[in-house]
Amino acid sequence: MSEASAAAAGPALGLHALLDNPLFAGGIGLGALGAAAAFARKGVIRAADVARHRMLVNVEISKQDPAYPWILAWLSQPRPTPGFIASRITRIHNLSVATTTTSSGPFGSGGQSGAHFFLQPGYGRHIIKHGSAFIAVNREKHNTANMNTGEPHEIVQLTTLWAHRQVFEDVFREAHLLAAQANEGKTTIYSARGMDWMPLGDPKTKRPLGSVILDEGVKEDLWRDVKDFLSSQEWYVGRGIPYRRGYLLFGPPGSGKSSFIHALAGELDFNVAMINLSEMGMTDDKLAYLLTKLPKRSLLVLEDADAAFVNRRQRDADGYSGASVTYSGLLNALDGIAAGEERIAFLTTNHIDRLDPALIRPGRVDMMMRIGEATKHQAAQMWDRFYGDVDHDHSGRERFLARLDELGLFGVDKDGQPSNRHTSTAAIQGLFLFNKENMLGAIEMAEGLVPRKFEPSESVPEGAIKTPS
Numbered sequence: 310m311s312e313a314s315a316a317a318a319g320p321a322l323g324l325h326a327l328l329d330n331p332l333f334a335g336g337i338g339l340g341a342l343g344a345a346a347a348f349a350r351k352g353v354i355r356a357a358d359v360a361r362h363r364m365l366v367n368v369e370i371s372k373q374d375p376a377y378p379w380i381l382a383w384l385s386q387p388r389p390t391p392g393f394i395a396s397r398i399t400r401i402h403n404l405s406v407a408t409t410t411t412s413s414g415p416f417g418s419g420g421q422s423g424a425h426f427f428l429q430p431g432y433g434r435h436i437i438k439h440g441s442a443f444i445a446v447n448r449e450k451h452n453t454a455n456m457n458t459g460e461p462h463e464i465v466q467l468t469t470l471w472a473h474r475q476v477f478e479d480v481f482r483e484a485h486l487l488a489a490q491a492n493e494g495k496t497t498i499y500s501a502r503g504m505d506w507m508p509l510g511d512p513k514t515k516r517p518l519g520s521v522i523l524d525e526g527v528k529e530d531l532w533r534d535v536k537d538f539l540s541s542q543e544w545y546v547g548r549g550i551p552y553r554r555g556y557l558l559f560g561p562p563g564s565g566k567s568s569f570i571h572a573l574a575g576e577l578d579f580n581v582a583m584i585n586l587s588e589m590g591m592t593d594d595k596l597a598y599l600l601t602k603l604p605k606r607s608l609l610v611l612e613d614a615d616a617a618f619v620n621r622r623q624r625d626a627d628g629y630s631g632a633s634v635t636y637s638g639l640l641n642a643l644d645g646i647a648a649g650e651e652r653i654a655f656l657t658t659n660h661i662d663r664l665d666p667a668l669i670r671p672g673r674v675d676m677m678m679r680i681g682e683a684t685k686h687q688a689a690q691m692w693d694r695f696y697g698d699v700d701h702d703h704s705g706r707e708r709f710l711a712r713l714d715e716l717g718l719f720g721v722d723k724d725g726q727p728s729n730r731h732t733s734t735a736a737i738q739g740l741f742l743f744n745k746e747n748m749l750g751a752i753e754m755a756e757g758l759v760p761r762k763f764e765p766s767e768s769v770p771e772g773a774i775k776t777p778s
């Protein structure tokens with residue numbers, strides 16, 4: 310044998326010797342079996358994943374989605390008890406509680422309070438039965454949080470068989486119907502929290518439009534204009550006019566501007582989305598972004614419109630535009646390129662003299678209405694609302710109006726000369742509330758409606774009603 314042949318045969322003889330070694334051969338066998346088992350396991354897992362994706366369907370609802378509280382409320386509803394085996398499968402052991410409280414009186418006044426408790430699936434995995442379909446519910450709380458509100462991110466994932474996927478339509482329809490029934494007869498007030506719209510407290514009972522008493526013709530003119538706008542969308546679109554309407558309500562505090570807007574929203578079955586333009590941190594960009602995300606079927610209310618005129622600066626080189634909304638930022642938000650449509654906006658101010666004519670041109674503000682000091686018409690209607698059931702012959706009303714005339718609270722004094730004295734409907738309502746069962750007491754205390762200025766050391770007599778000017 311040549312040297313080359315011997316060199317080639319050496320490794321082969323060595324490998325043959327290793328294979329003949331029972332310890333080495335056993336190790337190879339075990340390794341091969343382990344590899345085969347791992348490969349088979351991966352194959353089974355892969356096959357299970359494919360089968361799961363083929364046979365199951367998932368729906369994920371984030372806490373940021375409006376449907377999230379609807380689904381939790383739907384899950385908290387009692388369900389018919391299924392069969393013996395199904396009842397064991399769908400038994401939920403991990404619950405969380407959602408509590409709502411009500412009170413019939415102010416704190417500390419002895420008023421009764423009540424609470425409603427709703428048990429709903431807590432965090433973790435659960436199984437429920439809806440109709441003939443089983444639904445796996447997985448509620449998770451993530452480690453991350455909303456940067457604006459600090460609330461942890463949460464999701465609810467619903468899983469069912471692909472063949473039963475239509476059950477999700479029933480689930481969401483029932484959840485939405487349940488939410489609509491819970492809010493029936495109520496108005497939701499939204500406020501800006503960070504860069505999102507969030508409900509401000511619980512929905513409020515709708516206020517009848519007839520309960521707001523404004524001067525003759527004011528309420529009727531506004532109502533007529535809003536109704537005409539809502540019925541004219543095709544007319545706007547056909548002529549290429551942006552479908553939005555702006556109103557400016559101005560006048561002294563306590564005259565009924567906010568009350569009218571809330572009552573109008575209830576009459577239209579709308580909600581209210583409020584932005585205070587004087588709020589610290591309300592910048593041009595934030596205002597523009599919030600208006601693009603305005604909740605559906607909501608009246609937009611921009612309070613303190615004159616606040617934007619205090620900060621008329623344009624952006625500096627570093628992007629700073631001041632502590633609040635600028636004048637140009639407000640104008641762009643109302644009718645700029647990014648301004649939304651299908652919008653009814655109400656601007657309110659106590660100081661119309663601070664507003665620029667550019668703001669109140671048509672397209673930004675289409676209708677202006679002064680809601681001012683209380684008039685004789687308003688005082689008479691308010692009297693009838695509070696005391697009409699006992700003042701049948703209206704003699705008490707006439708005495709009350711004569712007393713207000715004598716005090717010069719309707720713009721003229723008792724001699725018919727101009728008077729700078731006025732009062733507000735809020736002050737009159739406060740007087741009537743103080744004398745709920747005593748109309749004569751309301752007449753006797755009418756002098757308390759005269760605006761007065763108090764020195765810090767001046768004390769207010771017990772029972773007196775005084776409105777600082």
